[in-house]
Amino acid sequence: FKGGEIMIKAFHSNWTTPFFKMNPNKEYYIEDFEILTTIISALKWREKNGSIKMVTDEIGANYYRRLGIDSIWDLGIDISLEGINNNIDSNLFWAAGKIYALKNQEAPCVMIDTDFIVWNKVEDLLLKSEISVIHKEEINSCVYPSKEHFIMKKGYLFDKKWSWTVLPSNTAFVYIGDNKFKEYYTTESIKFMENLLDSDDRIVNMVFAEQRLISMCAERKNIKINEIMALENLFSENQKLFTHTWGYKKEMKSDFNKRRDFCIRCINRILSDYPQYKYMLMNIKSLEIYFNEINK
Numbered sequence: 001f002k003g004g005e006i007m008i009k010a011f012h013s014n015w016t017t018p019f020f021k022m023n024p025n026k027e028y029y030i031e032d033f034e035i036l037t038t039i040i041s042a043l044k045w046r047e048k049n050g051s052i053k054m055v056t057d058e059i060g061a062n063y064y065r066r067l068g069i070d071s072i073w074d075l076g077i078d079i080s081l082e083g084i085n086n087n088i089d090s091n092l093f094w095a096a097g098k099i100y101a102l103k104n105q106e107a108p109c110v111m112i113d114t115d116f117i118v119w120n121k122v123e124d125l126l127l128k129s130e131i132s133v134i135h136k137e138e139i140n141s142c143v144y145p146s147k148e149h150f151i152m153k154k155g156y157l158f159d160k161k162w163s164w165t166v167l168p169s170n171t172a173f174v175y176i177g178d179n180k181f182k183e184y185y186t187t188e189s190i191k192f193m194e195n196l197l198d199s200d201d202r203i204v205n206m207v208f209a210e211q212r213l214i215s216m217c218a219e220r221k222n223i224k225i226n227e228i229m230a231l232e233n234l235f236s237e238n239q240k241l242f243t244h245t246w247g248y249k250k251e252m253k254s255d256f257n258k259r260r261d262f263c264i265r266c267i268n269r270i271l272s273d274y275p276q277y278k279y280m281l282m283n284i285k286s287l288e289i290y291f292n293e294i295n296k
Helices: 017-022 032-048 058-067 096-103 179-195 204-220 248-254 256-273 275-282 285-294
Strands: 010-014 052-056 109-112 116-118 131-133 173-176 225-227 242-244
Touching: 010 032, 010 096, 032 052, 032 109, 032 116, 032 248, 032 256, 032 275, 032 285, 052 058, 052 096, 096 109, 096 179, 096 204, 131 204, 173 179, 179 204, 204 225, 248 256, 256 275, 256 285, 275 285
Parallel strands: 010 052, 010 109, 131 225
Antiparallel strands: 109 173, 116 242, 131 173
16 A cells, blocks of 8 residues: 555566577667656656556566666566566567466456556546456457457367457457456467467467456456457547557657657656656666767
8 A cells, every 4th residue: 555545466477588589690679769768667656556567588577677777666576477488489479478477466466568658547437347458349359359260279279269350359458356367368369379280370379368358258257358448549549548659669660860859858757757767767778879979
């Protein structure tokens, strides 16, 4: 409790294995804009809502320590993703780390992506249901195909009671209040990832394991998922509660001016809200060019 309020524990996660699948001979790195959203995401959560940790592996933990940002997580860095099951194709299931990280948490907890920022208190929005997600997704058959699309290993059967019409849930921000449900969902998700046969679609398979299954599992257990806001509201100008940079990252990778403006805005925001982190930021090599601009 903080001043009589309920504090909700949250976690970020980062499984680095998929990075090396995509970049076999590169040294591990995180884009400058993603480092900055990670910092704001953690510090804002702590300021407004509760405690937060990073769940990663050895490479991830060492990277954050070298950057000097490990202190942003008041619950520290947990390296339990070091032991992820090798039966899972890390190229196909690049976000499987989230599921494994969630499996190891105690509910109630919040799973939050490092490119997702919660600017204010959300306790009232979350505590009114057992599960809250940022928004629901439409069933577009290119992204969420029918059951027949998936070729599974012999012996694996989809639960006959799963509904294929229930809307998937975006999992960039998820609150789960109940350990039994968390256990059921993560177990089913991992089972699906372990039993999928030949496929190379990195979107369809991952979003099934992560976003469609959470809705199917909830419906199967008669749990109503609370949708915090409709997708169009999340990206509307008037919405001041959340920022999700997911779609904008592609643009920042290809347009340096957009990247620079975004990074400078983030740095200025951190300096104004958390001046005690100024030297931490100044010591991050990839941010040097932005500090030079700011100091001009």
